[in-house]
Structure formats: C-alpha cells, structure tokens
Amino acid sequence: MLLKEAGLVREMAGLDEGTPLFAQIAERLAEEIADGGLAEGERVPSMNELAAFYRINPATAAKGINLLADDGLLEKRRGIGMFVASGARRRLLAQRRERFAAQYVEPLITEAARLGIDTDELVTLVRESSQAIPVPAPGGVTV
Amino acid sequence: MTPPISVTGLTRRYRDHLALDQVSLEVEAGSIVGLLGRNGAGKTTLLRILAGQEFPSAGSVLVHGEPPVENEAVLRRMVFVREDQIYPDVRVRHVLRAASWFYPHWSAELADALLADFDLPPNRAVKKLSRGMRSALGIVIGLAARAEVTMFDEPYAGLDAVARQIFYDRLLADYAEHPRTILLSTHLIDEAAGLLERVVVIDRGRIVLTADADDLRGVATAVSGPVLAVDEFTAGHAVWGRRRLAGQASVVVVGPLDQADQLRASSLHLDLAPLSLQQLVVQAAGQPADTLERTSA
Numbered sequence: 001m002l003l004k005e006a007g008l009v010r011e012m013a014g015l016d017e018g019t020p021l022f023a024q025i026a027e028r029l030a031e032e033i034a035d036g037g038l039a040e041g042e043r044v045p046s047m048n049e050l051a052a053f054y055r056i057n058p059a060t061a062a063k064g065i066n067l068l069a070d071d072g073l074l075e076k077r078r079g080i081g082m083f084v085a086s087g088a089r090r091r092l093l094a095q096r097r098e099r100f101a102a103q104y105v106e107p108l109i110t111e112a113a114r115l116g117i118d119t120d121e122l123v124t125l126v127r128e129s130s131q132a133i134p135v136p137a138p139g140g141v142t143v
Numbered sequence: 144m145t146p147p148i149s150v151t152g153l154t155r156r157y158r159d160h161l162a163l164d165q166v167s168l169e170v171e172a173g174s175i176v177g178l179l180g181r182n183g184a185g186k187t188t189l190l191r192i193l194a195g196q197e198f199p200s201a202g203s204v205l206v207h208g209e210p211p212v213e214n215e216a217v218l219r220r221m222v223f224v225r226e227d228q229i230y231p232d233v234r235v236r237h238v239l240r241a242a243s244w245f246y247p248h249w250s251a252e253l254a255d256a257l258l259a260d261f262d263l264p265p266n267r268a269v270k271k272l273s274r275g276m277r278s279a280l281g282i283v284i285g286l287a288a289r290a291e292v293t294m295f296d297e298p299y300a301g302l303d304a305v306a307r308q309i310f311y312d313r314l315l316a317d318y319a320e321h322p323r324t325i326l327l328s329t330h331l332i333d334e335a336a337g338l339l340e341r342v343v344v345i346d347r348g349r350i351v352l353t354a355d356a357d358d359l360r361g362v363a364t365a366v367s368g369p370v371l372a373v374d375e376f377t378a379g380h381a382v383w384g385r386r387r388l389a390g391q392a393s394v395v396v397v398g399p400l401d402q403a404d405q406l407r408a409s410s411l412h413l414d415l416a417p418l419s420l421q422q423l424v425v426q427a428a429g430q431p432a433d434t435l436e437r438t439s440a
Contacts, residue, residue: 015337017360017361017417017418017419018360018364018416019360019361019417020357020358020360021357021360022357047319048319048320051319052312052315052316052319054337055311055312055315055337055338056337056338057175057315057337057338057339057340058315059174059340060340060356060357063357102402106406107409110410114410
C-alpha cells in the first residue's frame with residue numbers, strides 16, 4: 001500500500017472526509033477570527049494561499065472565503081483582497097453561544113440519562129470538574 | 144463561449160469490445176477534472192481520442208470547437224502526457240527543446256525549476272532514465288507546456304509518494320497563476336481528491352457519475368455496529384453493500400446524515416465513518432448510473 005501523502009497532509013491540517021472542503025475552510029477561518037488569531041481589519045489568506053496550504057483546488061478555497069463574505073464576516077477591498085469585517089468576532093462568538101446548548105449540553109444530558117445520572121448529580125459533577133480543570137481566560141466579549 | 148472539451152455520443156468499438164459506449168461530456172474552461180475508474184474502464188481511450196490519437200467509431204469530439212485529429216492549431220493548444228510515454232533516443236534537454244518549439248505558451252523557467260525539483264539530469268539520455276524519471280519528464284512537459292487543455296493519464300508510474308506530492312503541489316501552484324483546463328486520470332483517488340473540482344467516473348465504457356468533487360463529501364457513510372442497531376438505524380435509508388460478521392454489521396448509507404442522525408447513531412452505539420472519494424468511486428462503479436445523482440441532488 002502506497003503512502004497517501006496528500007491525504008495525510010490534509011488530515012494533519014485537520015480536514016476530514018465527511019464534510020465539503022469549502023465548508024471546512026470557512027469553518028477554519030471563522031475559528032481563527034473567533035479566537036482572535038485573525039484580527040478585525042486584518043487581511044485573510046487569499047484563495048491561492050489557502051489552496052497551496054491545504055492542497056486543495058483554488059475554486060474550493062474561493063467558495064469557502066465567499067461563504068464568509070456573503071455572511072458579512074469578510075469584506076473585499078478591491079485589488080488588495082479580503083479582510084476581516086468589523087464586528088465579525090463578536091458575531092461569531094454570539095453564534096457559538098447559540099449553538100452551545102445543542103452542541104455540548106444536549107449530548108451531555110442524553111449520555112447522562114443513559115448512564116442513569118440525574119440532573120442534580122450532573123450539576124454536581126460539572127461543578128466539581130470545573131474546579132479541577134483550569135479554565136482558560138475567557139475569550140471574552142460580552143454579548 | 145466554446146467549451147474546451149465537448150464530447151457527444153462518443154462510442155469506440157474494438158472488434159468485439161466496446162471501449163466507450165455513448166459517452167457525452169462537456170468540460171468547462173479553467174477547472175481541474177478527475178477522470179476516475181478502474182483499469183480498462185475506458186479512461187485512456189477517451190483521452191487518446193481527445194488528443195486526436197485515435198478515431199471514434201461514432202459520435203462527435205470537439206476540442207476548442209474543432210475535431211482534434213490532425214488539427215495542428217488544436218493540438219498546439221493541448222498537451223497529453225501518457226502513462227509510460229515513449230520518447231525518441233535523445234537527451235532530456237533535447238526533448239524539452241523540441242517541446243518548447245511546439246507549445247506556444249512553453250515556460251522554460253518552469254521546466255528548469257521542475258527538472259531541479261525532480262532531480263532530472265538534463266544531459267542524461269532518455270533511454271537511460273529510470274521509469275520514475277521518465278514519468279517525471281512527462282510531468283515536466285505537461286506542466287511547462289501551459290497548454291489550455293492539459294491531460295495527464297496516470298502520469299506517475301514509478302514515482303514515489305514524495306515525487307507525486309511534488310507533482311500535485313507544482314500543478315496547483317502553476318494552475319493558480321495560469322488557469323487552464325486539466326484532465327487528470329488517476330487511480331490514486333484519495334491522494335488527488337482535494338485537487339479536483341469535478342469528477343467524472345467511467346465504468347465499462349460509460350460515464351456513471353459526474354459531480355462536483357466537494358459535493359461528494361459526506362454523501363455516503365459507513366455505519367457499523369451490532370446488527371440489530373444497524374438495521375434499526377438504516378431502515379428507510381438507501382443502502383449499499385451490507386456486510387455481516389457474527390453479531391456485527393457494516394452498511395453504507397447513501398445520502399447526507401444530519402445532526403439528529405448523528406445523535407441517534409451515537410445513542411445506538413454505532414460507528415459512523417464518511418466514505419472517502421476513493422471508496423465512493425469503488426461503490427459507484429457497481430451501482431446503477433443514477434443512484435448518486437439522485438441522492439446528491
């Protein structure tokens with residue numbers, strides 16, 4: 001069996017098989033904006049830079065960028081490229097808060113119910129765990 | 144605008160063998176298209192006919208709006224790199240010089256850079272090159288020609304994983320700066336999957352699937368776990384290839400799964416694994432032609 005290098009690199013870059021690549025590129029950029037790695041007003045990598053880095057088709061990379069631009073998270077400056085729009089980080093963090101219950105809390109409750117852990121017990125567990133795990137400083141924008 | 148490649152009702156018959164059966168295909172300008180399928184599926188025949196090296200038995204083949212056979216104006220705008228290309232008995236640099244005369248957009252600069260990338264000695268006689276080096280020479284010509292239609296037919300016999308990665312990277316980089324229409328026939332599908340904008344799957348002389356490569360991601364998922372749970376989960380879904388071992392089963396579910404499906408799978412203790420493009424092509428080759436198009440629509 002031959003080495004699947006390209007696949008390996010894409011895996012190392014964290015891209016998976018099950019989701020369209022353009023959506024993953026958009027998600028990556030959104031993550032970086034939300035985490036502050038890409039600051040508002042900063043230039044985002046171009047379609048060709050993303051294509052070379054992730055080893056994907058430039059049209060796919062462009063589709064990912066455009067998804068965020070259509071959402072108003074990126075803005076085009078003619079002849080220079082795409083930049084993070086002002087307010088983008090705040091909006092992304094708000095979206096994440098909205099998704100938090102569905103993404104984290106509901107599966108937690110489902111699994112807890114399966115194991116016979118009731119709500120009180122769950123709350124206690126959460127409280128104990130949050131004391132044991134050092135919580136990183138809040139990425140904090142108050143929304 | 145005239146599409147660079149337009150094929151209608153193309154059939155190629157060899158005595159009692161039907162190599163291509165009513166193939167119709169249109170390729171847009173400026174895209175990388177993967178031509179996928181098993182050995183003997185008809186990929187090479189299609190490319191040879193596009194390159195004017197073989198005649199159709201029936202149907203029409205237009206490249207830049209004209210039949211390619213013995214049409215120099217069209218042939219100068221296309222490059223075709225074959226698996227195990229045969230070269231005259233000369234040195235590497237002579238082959239490159241001849242190519243530079245033929246192709247109007249030839250880049251000597253790119254050719255030199257690629258020679259260095261692949262460690263190809265320009266003064267070596269072509270017949271003294273290893274198989275992998277001969278493949279690399281084909282790749283150098285295919286890329287440096289910068290032809291509007293660039294066709295690679297399994298171009299990497301004898302090339303190791305590192306050299307193939309160089310090929311993919313240089314192809315992407317040069318394509319980004321000089322967009323063109325690239326047809327890449329390959330059986331190393333997962334390696335090349337990310338490069339492709341469109342895929343065309345050929346099976347037994349027929350096109351069984353054409354789709355945007357990205358649309359095929361997540362379109363089929365392998366579901367495995369206890370037989371009863373698998374049956375419960377897959378009821379009402381289109382499925383392929385059910386396999387069983389003792390109490391365990393594995394089934395491919397066709398069609399995207401939503402978050403509710405994911406939660407249901409996890410509560411049933413089922414394992415979900417999206418099919419890679421390669422696995423998908425393997426499955427598609429055995430299915431009626433319209434199964435995937437229906438589900439990805």
